[in-house]
């Protein structure tokens with residue numbers, strides 16, 4: 493895996509945000525948001541539509557400038573005044589659209605805009621070798637690095653996009669809804685990749701609507717609601733019911749109702765097991 497030679501020690505906070513505000517006209521998209529991610533940690537960022545997740549990702553990745561707030565990278569206060577500044581720092585983002593070129597092969601996509609040169613010519617052999625090394629480090633299942641992206645499955649395309657984010661040896665990788673368009677097997681493959689990223693000591697920020705995915709791979713879950721921090725859980729202490737309540741801001745939802753029924757049944761003992769048509 494290509495983490496930087498100066499990779500921070502596992503558990504050290506590598507990226508943190510404090511008091512981040514962002515307004516679009518009349519819409520306060522982010523209000524006093526804070527978040528941090530450590531090396532070797534997967535932090536899931538969850539929230540309903542419009543909660544501010546994408547805006548936060550875009551602030552971290554330099555697409556938007558925050559109105560206020562501070563960003564610290566590797567212990568130093570930084571200004572991320574554009575996407576290339578974020579990349580130069582070591583913050584890579586895989587956006588939902590993946591931004592891959594269908595007609596180009598895997599190698600060309602991995603090194604698009606950052607081609608390796610050998611004197612005056614493009615070092616195709618060197619890039620191919622590095623492509624295999626990156627993909628192997630992710631235990632990725634790509635049949636060939638010389639096939640066009642168009643012929644890959646959704647999971648393989650996501651794999652290539654994640655591998656590309658590692659080309660600059662980042663310390664933080666943000667993944668925006670990486671499993672949104674994938675089936676069960678491909679989702680499992682992408683979750684495995686996220687495990688590899690964590691194992692390699694990267695700080696990973698995972699934006700997802702899928703609570704099963706989040707509970708499968710995250711160490712910590714940051715819940716946003718209406719542009720604010722709404723709750724934060726260690727994954728082992730968060731039930732789906734608590735997560736749904738934090739995301740929606742309501743405890744009287746269908747998940748809570750079902751949990752309450754099943755708790756009531758277990759309290760009643762075996763005689764009370766007959767009644768719930770939902771189960």
Ligand SMILES: Nc1ncnc2c1ncn2[C@@H]1O[C@H](COP(=O)(O)OP(=O)(O)OP(=O)(O)O)[C@@H](O)[C@H]1O
Nearest residue numbers: 516519520521539540541542543544545546547548
């Ligand atoms: N460029 C923009 N111009 C105006 N308003 C925006 C812009 N981007 C986001 N917003 C608003 O900011 C708020 C937060 O949106 P954001 O896209 O960050 O939410 P989200 O949590 O990512 O939602 P989703 O899960 O639907 O992507 C919303 O009210 C949205 O309409």
